[in-house]
Amino acid sequence: MEADYRDIILGCRKERQGAQLAFYDLFAPALYASAFRLLNNDWEAEEVVQEVLLKVLTDTSLLNSEADAMLRILRRMAINLSIDHLRRRKVVWEEWSDSLAEQSVESIEQAMIRQEDVAQLYSAIAMMSEKDRGILMLSIVEELTTEEISQILGIRPSSVRSQLSRAKQRLIKLYRYE
């Protein structure tokens, strides 16, 4: 598997189309998932995936010979680009002056697992604002740290923590009382 990946990278460095498409096949699904969860739009998510992969394949200095490291880099690029797309939709993450205590994991988990109604959770997520959903996805699904989210959104870590906490509270509220 690792040897296959090295062959793909070698082929991409030589701009061989077969290797470039194998590179696409390898990474596109994961990048598409990350972009879609943030954008909730399949065409925009496709655009993000293609832009990221085109950038890396036409600037071969960005290629990494470790598959895991490459995926991390590509995923970060896809997230940054998706956030840019959201900003074009006028979704803005601002600095928050008030600091909310972080919602404990037990409470959010308990609230969801107690009912474990996936359909209701879907409705709750769908009803959230793009801003709240975005920050939740970055934290819970993409497993980014507060500092990483702070870099991506260009706001202070304390603002990230507060907004994350508020987003979780809103999700629980929507989930319970919908």
Place this chain on the structure above:
Amino acid sequence: MNKKDNTALKQLMEQAWPVPPQPSGSRERFAQRLAQKRQTSRKYWWWGIGSAVGIAASIIIALFVGQPSVGTQTEELTLTEGINTTIAEVRGYYKAQMWSETEYILELSKDMKPEMQAKLMAEVTQLTENPDSVALTILSEDIDDDRKIYYITSVYMAHLRSLQYIHQMLAENKMASDKQ
């Protein structure tokens, strides 16, 4: 937040917010864009540099040799929808930079003879307006939107480079005359 809790929550969220398959034809569109990018990046890199130097050189020659320049019709680029939003952003970005270059050129040329300065500024104005009419022509061509955006960006970039070249030449001349 410990890892175990995060994982359970992550699974629940992924289950509740599933990702649909990629739109059909994604891979084919990607292969097409990749092939286009390879062709155009080679061709337009040289085209961009060539035209920037060419335009700037013709202005300098026209200015100092006194050759009359060919007037071009300036058209207002009206951009309203779809692809045009992206082009409006590209135009806005380059126009802003072109105007700063124009300001520098105006400042550096204020010691010139009035008629020479007028001629220079007429050329500079034309340089800032020309890309709009070229962009209109490209927009009307039967090529895909990505290509249009790429070509139009190259045109604005080439004209900006010409202005930067003029700015640089004037700045060097001024430094040389200040030393004397």
